Amino acid sequence: MAFELLSEHASFGGVQRFHRHDSTEIGLPMRFALYLPPGGERAAKGLLVFLAGLTCTEETFTMKAGAQRKAAELGLALLMPDTSPRGEAVSVLPGATASWDFGIAAGFYLDATQAPWATHWRMESYLMKELVPQVQAVLGLDAARTGIAGHSMGGHGALTLALRHPGTFASVSAIAPIAAPSRCPWGVKAFTGYLGEDRDAWPAHDASALMQAQARVPYPGGLLVDQGLADKFLVEQLYPEALESACAAIGQPLTLRRHDGYDHGYYFIASVIDDHLAHHARQFAG
Amino acid sequence: MAFELLSEHASFGGVQRFHRHDSTEIGLPMRFALYLPPGGERAAKGLLVFLAGLTCTEETFTMKAGAQRKAAELGLALLMPDTSPRGEAVSVLPGATASWDFGIAAGFYLDATQAPWATHWRMESYLMKELVPQVQAVLGLDAARTGIAGHSMGGHGALTLALRHPGTFASVSAIAPIAAPSRCPWGVKAFTGYLGEDRDAWPAHDASALMQAQARVPYPGGLLVDQGLADKFLVEQLYPEALESACAAIGQPLTLRRHDGYDHGYYFIASVIDDHLAHHARQFAG
Numbered sequence: 001m002a003f004e005l006l007s008e009h010a011s012f013g014g015v016q017r018f019h020r021h022d023s024t025e026i027g028l029p030m031r032f033a034l035y036l037p038p039g040g041e042r043a044a045k046g047l048l049v050f051l052a053g054l055t056c057t058e059e060t061f062t063m064k065a066g067a068q069r070k071a072a073e074l075g076l077a078l079l080m081p082d083t084s085p086r087g088e089a090v091s092v093l094p095g096a097t098a099s100w101d102f103g104i105a106a107g108f109y110l111d112a113t114q115a116p117w118a119t120h121w122r123m124e125s126y127l128m129k130e131l132v133p134q135v136q137a138v139l140g141l142d143a144a145r146t147g148i149a150g151h152s153m154g155g156h157g158a159l160t161l162a163l164r165h166p167g168t169f170a171s172v173s174a175i176a177p178i179a180a181p182s183r184c185p186w187g188v189k190a191f192t193g194y195l196g197e198d199r200d201a202w203p204a205h206d207a208s209a210l211m212q213a214q215a216r217v218p219y220p221g222g223l224l225v226d227q228g229l230a231d232k233f234l235v236e237q238l239y240p241e242a243l244e245s246a247c248a249a250i251g252q253p254l255t256l257r258r259h260d261g262y263d264h265g266y267y268f269i270a271s272v273i274d275d276h277l278a279h280h281a282r283q284f285a286g
Numbered sequence: 287m288a289f290e291l292l293s294e295h296a297s298f299g300g301v302q303r304f305h306r307h308d309s310t311e312i313g314l315p316m317r318f319a320l321y322l323p324p325g326g327e328r329a330a331k332g333l334l335v336f337l338a339g340l341t342c343t344e345e346t347f348t349m350k351a352g353a354q355r356k357a358a359e360l361g362l363a364l365l366m367p368d369t370s371p372r373g374e375a376v377s378v379l380p381g382a383t384a385s386w387d388f389g390i391a392a393g394f395y396l397d398a399t400q401a402p403w404a405t406h407w408r409m410e411s412y413l414m415k416e417l418v419p420q421v422q423a424v425l426g427l428d429a430a431r432t433g434i435a436g437h438s439m440g441g442h443g444a445l446t447l448a449l450r451h452p453g454t455f456a457s458v459s460a461i462a463p464i465a466a467p468s469r470c471p472w473g474v475k476a477f478t479g480y481l482g483e484d485r486d487a488w489p490a491h492d493a494s495a496l497m498q499a500q501a502r503v504p505y506p507g508g509l510l511v512d513q514g515l516a517d518k519f520l521v522e523q524l525y526p527e528a529l530e531s532a533c534a535a536i537g538q539p540l541t542l543r544r545h546d547g548y549d550h551g552y553y554f555i556a557s558v559i560d561d562h563l564a565h566h567a568r569q570f571a572g
Binding site: 011012015016063068069228230261262263265267270271274 | 295296301302352354355514545546547548549551552553556557560
């Protein structure tokens with residue numbers, strides 16, 4: 001394959017790999033992590049793409065979520081992309097590193113339309129036209145066996161990419177997603193910077209707005225969303241109730257689980273990740 | 287309790303806490319992590335002390351090993367100490383930060399006898415006289431329900447503390463331990479610096495030498511040791527065969543599992559940690 005192998009680690013009978021490749025869409029080298037269950041590339045019964053949140057790299061979920069155990073058991077491959085372009089070419093851009101919620105490690109899984117971001121901040125095209133299809137080809141898996149999930153900014157990414165690209169994923173789930181970015185500070189900052197001040201461009205990248213606008217139920221098998229109630233970002237940034245209303249409005253089945261005492265971090269993610277893997281495996285099994 | 291709470295995170299129905307306390311033995315504040323299974327302090331059926339390896343903090347195993355899931359299931363509390371004294375008072379000592387295998391984050395779980403380390407590098411006394419008894423008191427658990435395990439330098443620590451303090455632990459296990467430090471570069475460097483050039487002082491802190499010298503079988507319930515065969519430190523640093531020989535010589539039951547393809551890192555630890563928790567839970571159950 002065209003992926004440079006940076007390192008690999010045996011894990012639960014499978015292998016956890018870290019790769020680098022030259023991305024045409026991003027115009028820079030990108031890193032990602034790929035877990036293969038026991039048996040390797042052609043043994044995977046399905047592929048789950050997991051998008052991480054602000055400040056994360058391809059290593060964060062890979063290292064902290066403990067997802068490989070259940071993935072091995074279910075025969076799932078896991079694809080963990082990075083969260084933005086990186087490197088000297090982009091870290092010199094004004095504003096690229098000034099804050100943890102914009103620029104580097106804050107790509108929001110969309111294609112920026114505004115300078116200077118439009119050149120390299122093309123995470124949506126990178127994932128949808130390049131990385132996911134290339135990994136699917138390696139694994140010999142199609143959309144019926146590919147799901148997408150994510151945490152926080154990555155939950156936003158999973159929901160919006162799944163709604164913007166019908167037929168590409170068999171299943172969707174999210175953990176503490178930014179469910180209505182048009183109305184929260186993280187989203188307003190990102191959308192203003194990447195998409196511009198004209199708010200007409202924003203609903204196309206807002207999971208709740210996208211859901212509300214669906215003509216038919218996009219995921220009849222249901223969405224799974226987990227949210228901790230001790231999450232310090234819940235009230236100001238996440239708006240799960242907006243997604244809940246939008247799903248109810250169009251009849252999209254949604255299992256939204258609210259968990260007393262759980263926060264926004266990886267101890268929460270680890271506590272629910274097995275259920276997400278099982279959710280996707282069920283959809284792949286039809 | 288006398289432990290300052292730095293943070294806590296709900297985790298698998300229990301809680302992952304990070305604490306700081308003033309250590310009398312170390313003479314400095316120390317940090318540690320404590321996982322409580324569902325039900326809290328008084329619900330724990332046993333306590334497993336897990337000692338981490340070189341370069342680690344109290345957060346490393348806590349964050350990367352994925353141990354909380356099985357600990358919750360088995361009702362075990364987990365205690366993750368730090369790996370050395372830290373802070374400005376000790377980082378200014380000559381040699382404290384110059385290398386990753388000596389000084390800060392490399393306490394080797396012993397009491398140093400050599401200047402300048404003897405003042406603060408008292409990890410054995412810290413653990414055995416202070417932290418472990420204090421946590422046992424909080425949990426209402428005695429030695430019959432306390433086990434010790436560790437990885438690499440922490441595997442050395444678990445084995446040596448268990449052999450040097452009979453009756454303190456019901457069970458012992460290790461993952462890729464430094465099993466014969468007197469003869470490997472890591473151990474020779476640490477023992478020379480902390481214990482001095484006189485090698486007569488070394489066997490008392492060398493797991494294989496200690497085992498060989500036991501008058502009777504110290505752990506009739508058996509030891510569990512896991513070792514990856516793709517571990518880049520195996521040949522030069524770890525010497526599991528020395529421990530194997532010593533156990534055979536005195537009749538100590540040992541399950542030493544050699545795993546093809548696994549390396550020295552946390553992807554290996556995560557892959558076997560459930561078996562270690564189950565091993566200790568079995569000993570606690572009698």
